[in-house]
Amino acid sequence: xxxxxxxxNALYKKKRYKDTVAVFKxxxxxxxENVEKSYNLAQGLLKTGNKAAAxxxxxxIEDKNPKLAHQLYKSIYRDKVIFVxxx
Numbered sequence: 001x002x003x004x005x006x007x008x009n010a011l012y013k014k015k016r017y018k019d020t021v022a023v024f025k026x027x028x029x030x031x032x033e034n035v036e037k038s039y040n041l042a043q044g045l046l047k048t049g050n051k052a053a054a055x056x057x058x059x060x061i062e063d064k065n066p067k068l069a070h071q072l073y074k075s076i077y078r079d080k081v082i083f084v085x086x087x
Contacts, residue, residue: 001031008040012047020044035065042072051076 004027011020024041031037042057054076062069 001027001034001037005037005040012044017044017047021048035061035068039068039072043075046075
């Protein structure tokens, strides 16, 4: 799983997002409880335009690592502009 994680990160940096998704899926098959790999997969899914699948991984991560889930949530909704408060 560690080797797949390294490979997935390298592919992500090379902007080979479809390959990134495949590699992180394999890493999760080997170690399904690893929320960091689920986060990485969600980031790759976002780059391929699959927001719905990324949200599934958000739900998986949410209880196990709220801080990481919050980072993923911000990535998923970064295209939304939210303003609260006075100008």
